[in-house]
Amino acid sequence: MEQVLAIEGERVITRREFFKVAGTLGAAAALGGHSFLVRPARAAPARMVTMMHWSHFVPSFNPELERQVATWAAQRGVGARVDFLAIRDIPPRLAAEAEARTGHDVVQLILFDPALYWRHLQPLDDLALELERSVGPWMPVAKYVGKVHEKWVAIPWYHYSTPATINTEHWARIGMGTANVAALDWSAFLESARELHRTGHPVAMTISQTFDAQEGTHSVLYSFGARAVDEKGNVVIDSQETAEAIEYVKRLFPLMPREILGWDDASNNRYMLSGVGSWVHNGPSIWAVARLQKLPVAEKLDHVPMPRGPKGRFRLTRTLSLGVWRFSPNIELAKDLVRFLLRPENFSRQVEASMGYNQPLLRGLSGHRLWREERVLRFYEPVREELVVPGWPGPVGEGAQLAYTAFIIPVMFARAVTGELGTKEAIRWAARELGARYRR
Amino acid sequence: MVGPVGLVVFGLIAYPLFSALYMSLTDKAIGAAGSFVGLGNFAALLRDSIFLQALRNAALYTIVAVAIKAVAGLGLAVALAALGERAAVLRALLLLPWVVPVSITALAWWWMFDPMFSVINWVLRAIGLQDAGIPWLADSTWARVAVILVNVWRGLPFFATVFLAGLLSIPREFYEAAETDGAGPVQSFVRVTLPLMRPILSLVVLYSTVMTVADFEIIYILTRGGPLNRTHLFATYAFQVGLEGTLIGRGAAIVLWMFPVLVVASYLTLRIVRRGEEYG
Numbered sequence: 001m002e003q004v005l006a007i008e009g010e011r012v013i014t015r016r017e018f019f020k021v022a023g024t025l026g027a028a029a030a031l032g033g034h035s036f037l038v039r040p041a042r043a044a045p046a047r048m049v050t051m052m053h054w055s056h057f058v059p060s061f062n063p064e065l066e067r068q069v070a071t072w073a074a075q076r077g078v079g080a081r082v083d084f085l086a087i088r089d090i091p092p093r094l095a096a097e098a099e100a101r102t103g104h105d106v107v108q109l110i111l112f113d114p115a116l117y118w119r120h121l122q123p124l125d126d127l128a129l130e131l132e133r134s135v136g137p138w139m140p141v142a143k144y145v146g147k148v149h150e151k152w153v154a155i156p157w158y159h160y161s162t163p164a165t166i167n168t169e170h171w172a173r174i175g176m177g178t179a180n181v182a183a184l185d186w187s188a189f190l191e192s193a194r195e196l197h198r199t200g201h202p203v204a205m206t207i208s209q210t211f212d213a214q215e216g217t218h219s220v221l222y223s224f225g226a227r228a229v230d231e232k233g234n235v236v237i238d239s240q241e242t243a244e245a246i247e248y249v250k251r252l253f254p255l256m257p258r259e260i261l262g263w264d265d266a267s268n269n270r271y272m273l274s275g276v277g278s279w280v281h282n283g284p285s286i287w288a289v290a291r292l293q294k295l296p297v298a299e300k301l302d303h304v305p306m307p308r309g310p311k312g313r314f315r316l317t318r319t320l321s322l323g324v325w326r327f328s329p330n331i332e333l334a335k336d337l338v339r340f341l342l343r344p345e346n347f348s349r350q351v352e353a354s355m356g357y358n359q360p361l362l363r364g365l366s367g368h369r370l371w372r373e374e375r376v377l378r379f380y381e382p383v384r385e386e387l388v389v390p391g392w393p394g395p396v397g398e399g400a401q402l403a404y405t406a407f408i409i410p411v412m413f414a415r416a417v418t419g420e421l422g423t424k425e426a427i428r429w430a431a432r433e434l435g436a437r438y439r440r
Numbered sequence: 441m442v443g444p445v446g447l448v449v450f451g452l453i454a455y456p457l458f459s460a461l462y463m464s465l466t467d468k469a470i471g472a473a474g475s476f477v478g479l480g481n482f483a484a485l486l487r488d489s490i491f492l493q494a495l496r497n498a499a500l501y502t503i504v505a506v507a508i509k510a511v512a513g514l515g516l517a518v519a520l521a522a523l524g525e526r527a528a529v530l531r532a533l534l535l536l537p538w539v540v541p542v543s544i545t546a547l548a549w550w551w552m553f554d555p556m557f558s559v560i561n562w563v564l565r566a567i568g569l570q571d572a573g574i575p576w577l578a579d580s581t582w583a584r585v586a587v588i589l590v591n592v593w594r595g596l597p598f599f600a601t602v603f604l605a606g607l608l609s610i611p612r613e614f615y616e617a618a619e620t621d622g623a624g625p626v627q628s629f630v631r632v633t634l635p636l637m638r639p640i641l642s643l644v645v646l647y648s649t650v651m652t653v654a655d656f657e658i659i660y661i662l663t664r665g666g667p668l669n670r671t672h673l674f675a676t677y678a679f680q681v682g683l684e685g686t687l688i689g690r691g692a693a694i695v696l697w698m699f700p701v702l703v704v705a706s707y708l709t710l711r712i713v714r715r716g717e718e719y720g
Contacts, residue, residue: 091684098471099688116686117471208578209666259555261667262578270556398469398686405684406490407666414668429489436488 048079049333051106052093054320055084056354057160057285059292064353065341072340078333101327105334109321111389112404114146114154115397121153122324127335128152131342135364141387142361145319145396154321155338158350158358160283161317161387162215162306163380165268169300170201170278181279182304182379186223186248189307190255196278197255203279204256204271206263206410207249207417213263213410214390215316216281216306221245221409222388223309228409228434229394235434237412238427241311246416246423253417261414273297281306287376288355303380315385319361356381399438408433464692474689481693491694494665494672498698500584501673502653505591510645512592513599514637518629520600521607531604538597546661549590553577553662580670583663587671590658595651599644606640607633642712646705653701674698 051069056062066082073080083104085093094113097103098120114121128146132138138146142156164181171181174195184192193203205216221228226241259267268280273290275297280286290298305313322341324334340346347365351358356370356377371381390409391400403409412430415421421429464481468474485491516534520527537545552559553576561573576586610633618628634641656675659665665672665680672680674695682691 092679095470095683095686095688116469120471209664209669257555258575259578262555262575262583262663264664267555270554274556276556402681402685402687405680411666411668414666418668420668433489436484 047330047333048081049073049106049330049337050104051080051082051108051337052090052104053082053084053108054087054090054110056357058288058354058357061350061354061358064349068341068346068349069337072337076333076336080337097325101325103325105324105328105330106337107323107325108157109154109323111145111319112391112396112401114321114323115148116401117323118148118151118153120326122326122328122331122335124152124155124324124335124338127155127339131155131339131362135342135344135362137363139361139363139387141317141319141389144392145389146321148396154323155342156319156321156361157338157342158347159317159319159361159387160285160357161315161359161380161383162212162219162281162283163303163315164279164306165272165282165284165286166279166302166304167201167272167275167277167297167300168302170196170199173199173201178302178304184304185308186220190248190252193252193255193279199278201276201278202256203252204260204263204268204277205249205252205281206268207253207260207414208263208410209407210264210267211318212265212268212282213407214404215318217249217410217413218316218388218390219281219306219314220249220309220413222314222386222392223306223312224248225309225311227393228391228403228430229399229438231393231395233395233399233438235431235438237434238431242427242430243423244310246413246426249413250417250423261418272301275300284355284357284377284380288357291355302376305379305385313385315383315387317359317383317387317389319389359383394438399434402437403434406433406437408437460692461696463689464696466689467687468689470683470686470688477689481690482697484690485693485697490669490672491677493669494674494677494694495697497584497669497671498653498673501588501591501655501671502649505588505595505652506645506648508588508592509595509599509648510641513596513644514603514641516596516600517603517607518633520604531601534597534600536597537594538601542594542657543661545594546590546658549586549593549658550577550662553586577663578667580667583667583671587658587662590662591652591655594658595648599648602640602644603637606637610636639712643709646709646712650702650705653698 053065056065062082062084069080069082087110090108090110093103094107094109094117097107098117101120109117128138129152138156141159146152146154146156166178166181168178171177171192174192176192181192189203196203205220206213207217221242224241224245226237226239226245228235228237230236257271268277268282269286269289271277272280272282272286273295284303287298287301287303289295290301306315307313322338324331324338328334341350342362342365344365347358347360348368351360351368351370356368356374359381360366366382368381371377390404394400408430412426415429416423416426420426463474465476465478466474467477467480520531520534523530551557555573555575555578558573558576560576561570564570565573575582577583614632614636615628618632623631653673654675655673656679659671659673659676660679663671665676674697678691678694681694682688685691
């Protein structure tokens with residue numbers, strides 16, 4: 001997608017700036033041998049506000065976002081555009097924009113990005129407080145990802161959490177209705193998994209180097225009372241609770257397809273859409289796609305909370321925040337666009353366009369009729385479990401991001417369940433790896 | 441003339457290289473100024489088990505893939521040379537894997553290795569060779585086989601085409617002389633073909649070593665370095681640490697571990713090219 005830089009009037013680039021940007025991007029290209037260079041800036045004819053957003057899982061969301069941004073632009077008498085990027089392209093694009101100090105005005109920031117880029121982000125305390133007064137309060141997870149050093153550096157916009165998606169037909173065959181599945185704890189879940197395995201419709205939890213694996217494995221870990229790090233970032237993974245969580249997954253592993261060790265983020269979707277799978281941890285995107293494509297399996301799909309562990313029931317989520325670069329020439333306009341997107345009536349339409357997938361981070365935006373009326377979303381929103389992100393309750397930032405992108409927790413489980421390492425050795429390996437990343 | 445060329449070499453090669461080199465000596469994170477840490481990043485990597493795994497993976501991946509491409513490429517070139525003009529269409533088709541963008545072909549392979557819909561497993565089951573199917577991307581050994589297979593599939597046409605050009609440039613008289621001296625096909629190949637092909641063989645192998653050790657797309661699309669980090673290479677791990685993890689200084693250090701391999705390969709390549717010029 002083409003990038004149009006928002007440049008107000010004319011701006012002269014100095015030779016020093018030119019060499020700095022060119023050198024940085026050239027080095028970055030040499031670094032990965034991979035082309036992620038930002039295209040050269042082109043002056044827009046009029047005042048233009050640009051926004052970067054991922055290409056949404058639910059395709060009907062993208063045109064609605066474009067429509068809202070266009071409406072806002074028309075009201076303000078400015079130009080505006082949204083660039084939709086594949087989710088994998090967002091990290092290199094953010095990195096390039098932060099280094100080059102030029103790019104979009106409003107950027108989408110996933111999970112810990114606000115803490116990683118806070119130096120380049122415009123503080124948004126005024127906007128966050130204004131939103132809190134009008135449609136708040138903020139949920140704890142929103143404050144956790146949006147505030148750095150007690151300042152709001154991004155506005156948490158929406159999140160999409162990971163309950164379990166089930167095929168009700170397969171569960172009915174073993175005498176379980178959705179309400180029964182929703183009430184399961186991990187111990188009872190294991191018994192059901194055994195029966196489902198016998199029927200040829202196994203449950204499946206991704207344990208590979210893909211982001212979906214983070215949510216499932218962390219949900220198990222937390223519900224057994226284990227944590228990777230504490231609030232101060234001290235590594236506390238080496239615990240009896242972690243060992244119990246791993247031992248549990250070792251018992252569950254033979255009842256799942258072995259391919260989960262190599263799954264990507266779309267594999268569990270395909271597993272359920274094929275009609276084979278009975279349970280995976282995934283948001284309602286599987287159901288949304290099945291419904292949009294009018295697949296027969298859509299009628300059989302439902303969502304339930306992740307099973308309860310000895311120390312509670314946890315729902316993992318991915319937060320999406322909006323940030324405004326400090327170097328944006330349109331800071332006030334960008335803030336106004338963020339404010340506009342979080343107006344209750346606009347957020348409501350975004351929820352509809354995403355088929356209920358987008359969940360609010362401000363309490364005042366919850367309670368949309370879609371979540372009440374759409375039967376399969378009743379356990380999705382509002383979230384009744386404890387809503388957290390991987391790395392919780394540790395400090396957000398570099399250590400959390402490095403542990404997240406290196407898949408330390410999923411790999412720890414994978415090494416143990418495959419027998420490559422014993423439970424204790426796998427934990428010690430994870431402790432070393434986490435320590436190296438949080439101590440930096 | 442020297443001025444513009446010098447500017448291009450400096451701007452596009454020297455400056456980025458030295459910039460990356462400098463960055464690797466700092467603790468720079470994206471969006472933050474870094475401070476000089478000397479060889480700290482390189483030392484830290486020696487304590488990083490994932491990096492050490494990537495180092496072993498890169499050695500295995502490069503040696504096995506390049507060896508297979510060299511042997512199979514030479515065999516294919518000999519076969520095509522023997523077929524002569526009758527293989528004109530085959531020669532054209534052979535280049536397809538090499539000319540199609542790697543991201544597209546890697547995606548096609550990814551689909552073929554898919555745990556549920558793998559056409560390869562379907563065929564294996566259909567002919568009764570494998571009932572359960574091969575866990576292509578779920579098992580660390582098979583995942584390594586899969587990524588090497590795709591690399592070989594993609595690189596083989598280049599090897600075969602260049603080797604074929606080399607073979608066709610050997611004068612027929614050499615073979616006729618060998619035949620007169622009583623040499624059979626194998627002896628002709630060993631005594632005539634291989635010695636005359638040595639410069640081109642070395643050149644292609646060195647070039648491929650550089651390209652293979654720096655591979656990114658195949659790994660990134662098929663496995664993202666998994667399972668159990670068994671397919672991570674320098675570039676994919678550098679991407680993970682330097683861009684996704686934002687430690688750009690550490691990421692640069694990861695990539696620069698390739699540097700000695702690249703320097704040796706470049707030096708040898710230049711030597712071979714120069715020798716060719718001297719002979720010419």
